[in-house]
Amino acid sequence: xxxxxxxxxxxxxxxxxxxxxxxxxxxxxxxxxxxxxxxxxxxxxxxxxxxxxxxxxxxxxxxxxxxxxxxxxxxxxxxxxxxxxxxxxxxxxxxxxxxxxxxxxxxxxxxxxxxxxxxxxxxxxxxxxxxxxxxxxxxxxxxxxxxxxxxxxxxxxxxxxxxxxxxxxxxxxxxxxxxxxxxxxxxxxxxxxxxxxxxxxxxxxxxxxxxxxxxxxxxxxxxxxxxxxxxxxxxxxxxxxxxxxxxxxxxxxxxxxxxxxxxxxxxxxxxxxxxxxxxxxxxxxxxxxxxxxxxxxxxxxxxxxxxxxxxxxxxxxxx
Amino acid sequence: xxxxxxxxxxxxxxxxxxxxxxxxxxxxxxxxxxxxxxxxxxxxxxxxxxxxxxxxxxxxxxxxxxxxxxxxxxxxxxxxxxxxxxxxxxxxxxxxxxxxxxxxxxxxxxxxxxxxxxxxxxxxxxxxxxxxxxxxxxxxxxxxxxxxxxxxxxxxxxxxxxxxxxxxxxxxxxxxxxxxxxxxxxxxxxxxxxxxxxxxxxxxxxxxxxxxxxxxxxxxxxxxxxxxxxxxxxxxxxxxxxxxxxxxxxxxxxxxxxxxxxxx
Amino acid sequence: xxxxxxxxxxxxxxxxxxxxxxxxxxxxxxxxxxxxxxxxxxxxxxxxxxxxxxxxxxxxxxxxxxxxxxxxxxxxxxxxxxxxxxxxxxxxxxxxxxxxxxxxxxxxxxxxxxxxxxxxxxxxxxxxxxxxxxxxxxxxxxxxxxxxxxxxxxxxxxxxxxxxxxxxxxxxxxxxxxxxxxxxxxxxxxxxxxxxxxxxxxxxxxxxxxxxxxxxxxxxxxxxxxxxxxxxxxxxxxxxxxxxxxxxxxxxxxxxxxxxxxxxxxxxxxxxxxxxxxxxxxxxxxxxxxxxxxxxxxxxxxx
Numbered sequence: 073x074x075x076x077x078x079x080x081x082x083x084x085x086x087x088x089x090x091x092x093x094x095x096x097x098x099x100x101x102x103x104x105x106x107x108x109x110x111x112x113x114x115x116x117x118x119x120x121x122x123x124x125x126x127x128x129x130x131x132x133x134x135x136x137x138x139x140x141x142x143x144x145x146x147x148x149x150x151x152x153x154x155x156x157x158x159x160x161x162x163x164x165x166x167x168x169x170x171x172x173x174x175x176x177x178x179x180x181x182x183x184x185x186x187x188x189x190x191x192x193x194x195x196x197x198x199x200x201x202x203x204x205x206x207x208x209x210x211x212x213x214x215x216x217x218x219x220x221x222x223x224x225x226x227x228x229x230x231x232x233x234x235x236x237x238x239x240x241x242x243x244x245x246x247x248x249x250x251x252x253x254x255x256x257x258x259x260x261x262x263x264x265x266x267x268x269x270x271x272x273x274x275x276x277x278x279x280x281x282x283x284x285x286x287x288x289x290x291x292x293x294x295x296x297x298x299x300x301x302x303x304x305x306x307x308x309x310x311x312x313x314x315x316x317x318x319x320x321x322x323x324x325x326x327x328x329x330x331x332x333x334x335x336x337x338x339x340x341x342x343x344x345x346x347x348x349x350x351x352x353x354x355x356x357x358x359x360x361x362x363x364x365x366x367x368x369x370x371x372x373x374x375x376x377x378x379x380x381x382x383x384x385x386x387x388x389x390x391x
Numbered sequence: 392x393x394x395x396x397x398x399x400x401x402x403x404x405x406x407x408x409x410x411x412x413x414x415x416x417x418x419x420x421x422x423x424x425x426x427x428x429x430x431x432x433x434x435x436x437x438x439x440x441x442x443x444x445x446x447x448x449x450x451x452x453x454x455x456x457x458x459x460x461x462x463x464x465x466x467x468x469x470x471x472x473x474x475x476x477x478x479x480x481x482x483x484x485x486x487x488x489x490x491x492x493x494x495x496x497x498x499x500x501x502x503x504x505x506x507x508x509x510x511x512x513x514x515x516x517x518x519x520x521x522x523x524x525x526x527x528x529x530x531x532x533x534x535x536x537x538x539x540x541x542x543x544x545x546x547x548x549x550x551x552x553x554x555x556x557x558x559x560x561x562x563x564x565x566x567x568x569x570x571x572x573x574x575x576x577x578x579x580x581x582x583x584x585x586x587x588x589x590x591x592x593x594x595x596x597x598x599x600x601x602x603x604x605x606x607x608x609x610x611x612x613x614x615x616x617x618x619x620x621x622x623x624x625x626x627x628x629x630x631x632x633x634x635x636x637x638x639x640x641x642x643x644x645x646x647x648x649x650x651x652x653x654x655x
Numbered sequence: 656x657x658x659x660x661x662x663x664x665x666x667x668x669x670x671x672x673x674x675x676x677x678x679x680x681x682x683x684x685x686x687x688x689x690x691x692x693x694x695x696x697x698x699x700x701x702x703x704x705x706x707x708x709x710x711x712x713x714x715x716x717x718x719x720x721x722x723x724x725x726x727x728x729x730x731x732x733x734x735x736x737x738x739x740x741x742x743x744x745x746x747x748x749x750x751x752x753x754x755x756x757x758x759x760x761x762x763x764x765x766x767x768x769x770x771x772x773x774x775x776x777x778x779x780x781x782x783x784x785x786x787x788x789x790x791x792x793x794x795x796x797x798x799x800x801x802x803x804x805x806x807x808x809x810x811x812x813x814x815x816x817x818x819x820x821x822x823x824x825x826x827x828x829x830x831x832x833x834x835x836x837x838x839x840x841x842x843x844x845x846x847x848x849x850x851x852x853x854x855x856x857x858x859x860x861x862x863x864x865x866x867x868x869x870x871x872x873x874x875x876x877x878x879x880x881x882x883x884x885x886x887x888x889x890x891x892x893x894x895x896x897x898x899x900x901x902x903x904x905x906x907x908x909x910x911x912x913x914x915x916x917x918x919x920x921x922x923x924x925x926x927x928x929x930x931x932x933x934x935x936x937x938x939x940x941x942x943x944x945x946x947x948x949x950x951x952x953x954x955x956x957x958x
Binding site for chain 2: 087271
């Protein structure tokens with residue numbers, strides 16, 4: 073953690089103040105939502121959701137050095153759970169309580185996603201790196217198949233009519249909380265353990281660090297926030313279908329983390345913004361869009377595998 | 392005699408058909424400087440890995456402070472007082488020098504995940520304390536001036552020293568050093584010998600080292616155990632070991648066994 | 656009992672195809688230690704190669720016929736071998752010394768690139784195309800069982816190819832070199848083995864097998880499309896892990912097992928809807944109890 077973007081000494085001065093400022097800003101800006109046109113508003117919310125996804129995956133893939141390919145799966149668990157709860161609860165409760173429903177739905181979605189993360193993580197995080205990629209990929213597929221066969225959440229035809237609760241305020245307040253959570257966690261004596269595990273598991277365990285516990289913690293935390301992002305997404309698009317959470321979505325998030333530089337939160341946030349805007353910019357070339365995107369992945373890996381925003385340090389040592 | 396700090400009782404480890412360490416008996420007393428030597432492939436590092444919980448012995452027992460360590464995971468053994476360095480340096484390369492030490496100190500930290508997230512006054516004062524303690528350690532080994540450098544960018548000698556500092560940060564009762572003198576020139580070796588003696592006296596801990604360099608081993612160890620083909624062939628004071636015919640045979644080869652001297 | 660035997664036959668046919676694809680994954684993993692995601696797309700390209708070659712061949716040799724099919728399969732395999740080698744040289748070779756994760760993501764990029772390019776209307780188009788009938792079809796009825804000639808062709812072809820591959824790997828100089836590279840690349844290089852050539856050869860061989868598997872798959876499928884490789888590719892990849900990745904007999908065994916299990920599960924009502932998830936569920940279970948796979952050897956990390 074010695075990029076120009078993060079302080080070398082992890083004191084994280086005034087982090088809490090930044091968090092509160094971020095939340096207030098999000099809520100204030102949200103009051104002016106009506107002034108934005110719908111298209112721009114939608115993209116802004118997309119950006120916020122992708123920030124949550126990328127920053128939380130960064131804790132797993134970046135800081136802790138694991139390789140999860142299943143973030144979209146956790147997003148699906150959270151999204152479907154939250155959507156189902158608000159679909160059931162919103163007609164029964166008065167409008168004044170709608171934000172409460174939303175909060176409960178989001179937390180339930182995140183919680184179930186975290187529990188799923190625990191169930192997937194505990195057995196598979198003992199395995200070598202490659203295998204985690206495979207297991208998480210498989211997990212994403214299993215989620216998709218299960219949802220496709222669940223009539224109660226619309227099966228293959230999708231879940232419709234989800235109330236539109238997601239706003240700029242909700243999205244960016246939660247994005248600020250995610251960023252704070254991951255940054256505060258990693259930038260502490262306790263949190264150095266995540267990076268230690270990523271650097272050398274054997275050495276970490278001989279320094280009294282329990283690698284499995286750290287990996288599971290990262291995995292479950294990441295799954296929780298992915299679930300929250302899923303809930304926001306559900307109440308933003310108002311429609312969920314199993315195909316929206318496929319392998320490609322997981323790859324999208326992985327690319328954000330790599331583009332931003334593994335383990336560099338600020339870079340990952342910028343990458344999440346850029347990669348959300350990219351398809352919009354390429355809209356007039358829509359038929360070439362995905363071809364360009366896949367080429368971008370290849371070129372990125374060849375030219376800057378360390379991410380766009382990572383530079384070598386002033387004194388020696390490869391970045 | 393007081394209870395030994397570490398006791399190996401017929402410790403044996405087999406990999407498939409190969410017996411890497413066979414019926415190894417050894418006692419390490421608190422605050423003792425003991426050496427483990429033997430030709431290449433004699434099972435020294437394997438013995439280390441057994442003591443640190445990386446491998447589980449196939450047979451026999453290992454006791455730390457009178458308690459069996461069977462099935463105890465490496466990270467829990469560190470908690471119980473065993474720390475080590477590695478033959479091929481294994482620092483946390485992307486962490487800064489001070490963070491390498493801090494990562495090792497988290498084991499004794501009372502403030503964990505919740506404190507890190509809440510960031511209250513107690514957290515801040517505890518973090519400050521950790522930083523001060525880490526700096527004290529680094530300063531003792533004159534690494535304080537490079538505290539914010541990336542560990543992997545340090546020169547080789549500093550990396551070896553940092554690895555020892557990191558191990559000490561876990562507050563061990565027994566420190567295992569795996570070939571600490573490897574790749575060092577005579578002056579550096581001289582410094583290392585001072586350093587090891589200093590560590591033992593200052594921190595009042597037992598130090599056990601695996602080493603090929605006879606000058607270093609004979610120069611500082613109070614007692615030496617010799618392994619050959621996984622079997623302990625001798626144990627005693629440096630003077631005794633140097634004269635032991637079996638040890639000489641193991642290192643220089645007898646007429647029946649042609650073996651290259653390991654101490655090149 | 657009949658039902659059981661029938662499922663056994665169907666499962667063997669499906670499993671044979673998985674086995675052929677799995678061999679490619681496992682061979683590449685053996686020499687380069689990464690998962691070549693683009694392998695599934697080479698399979699698709701093999702089917703398309705056959706699709707485009709077939710009309711040309713049929714002007715000389717009327718289809719369906721065995722000789723015509725052989726020529727088509729041979730040409731497609733050669734084309735795909737070339738494509739596989741090209742992918743390695745262009746995309747993977749420059750990354751040889753990089754972390755495995757970098758190569759893995761590049762492989763995903765290559766796979767997506769092939770899929771999206773082929774879906775473009777100027778290339779193949781995203782629609783499903785009917786695959787030409789290459790072989791005469793006949794159903795054999797045997798004691799109440801129905802054995803399709805295509806199933807028979809699939810199983811026999813796979814068997815022949817397995818024997819051929821075994822011969823190449825165990826009995827030829829190239830195969831010995833392959834095994835050496837897989838065991839220790841640096842040492843192999845020091846022994847004068849041309850690493851680049853061996854890796855190229857491995858990709859070529861694996862891709863040729865994938866092409867043949869693609870054609871066999873297309874013979875049984877209703878049609879071909881640019882994403883046809885994804886599902887069998889994933890299954891085959893699981894099969895490779897199941898058998899112990901890097902282990903050739905393991906890949907074949909894993910493929911057959913997976914084909915059988917999937918077919919049986921698919922035949923049980925209630926489970927059939929979950930067919931797509933079964934492969935992964937099996938994989939996860941296997942990894943929990945035998946992380947190195949059925950035939951793989953557990954490796955102890957040297958400290």
